Amino acid sequence: MLAEYKINLSPVADEDAKGAAREVIEKAKATLGFVPNMYSTMANSPGYLGTYAYGYTAFRQNSGFSAQEQETVFLTLSRQNGCDYCTAAHSMIADKVSKLEAGDVDAVRAGDALPTAKLNELSDFTKHVHDTRGLIAKGETEAFLAAGYSEQQILEVILALSVKILSNYSNHIFHTEVDDAFASYKV
Numbered sequence: 001m002l003a004e005y006k007i008n009l010s011p012v013a014d015e016d017a018k019g020a021a022r023e024v025i026e027k028a029k030a031t032l033g034f035v036p037n038m039y040s041t042m043a044n045s046p047g048y049l050g051t052y053a054y055g056y057t058a059f060r061q062n063s064g065f066s067a068q069e070q071e072t073v074f075l076t077l078s079r080q081n082g083c084d085y086c087t088a089a090h091s092m093i094a095d096k097v098s099k100l101e102a103g104d105v106d107a108v109r110a111g112d113a114l115p116t117a118k119l120n121e122l123s124d125f126t127k128h129v130h131d132t133r134g135l136i137a138k139g140e141t142e143a144f145l146a147a148g149y150s151e152q153q154i155l156e157v158i159l160a161l162s163v164k165i166l167s168n169y170s171n172h173i174f175h176t177e178v179d180d181a182f183a184s185y186k187v
Contacts, residue, residue, distance in 0.1 A: 001081075001082030001084065002172055003172040006173065006175045012040055012043035014035055017046070018043075019050065021039075021042070021046035034179070034181065036179050036181075038085060038089075038167060042166075042167070055162060055166070058159065059163060063159070064152065064156065065122075071090055071093055071098045073122065074160060075090045075091065075105070075109065078090055081130075081169075083164070084187040085182075086168055086171060087185075088183070089179075089185075091109060091185035092185045100119075103116075104116050104119055118148060121147035122144070125143070126161075141154070
């Protein structure tokens, strides 16, 4: 899904990145071996890219979710927000890095129930937080907690939602092209 309006700002060349954006781009080159197209567009606002990277890292390091659960949250939100770029990227990460079962990845991408019950509850709760804009209902929250998650992880789902708003929305307005690394997972 792309915005009707396409922003006219050009992607920022690696060597032209400033401040927090430069730090994120240098780290991406060192750890990934390339700079994702999304980072180059977000770098038009160093604070934007820096905020995204800080929140993303905080979620990855401190959410209390397993790698498979993290990808379930990110994939669910990317799908809910209609971001083809992030759906492709997180599908690749889910498959190659987090080792999320193929049936669970396919289900999230299709918007179907996940075969893994606990991950299905996590995905359902994540959709609920997204769709209600954080005005979560008691029944959905109780089901999330009964599945073995904590109240702190409610905040972590909201953090992930905030991060995905930053990345998904910028991809919508930039019409960000999916990187070759994620191309086989295009929606």
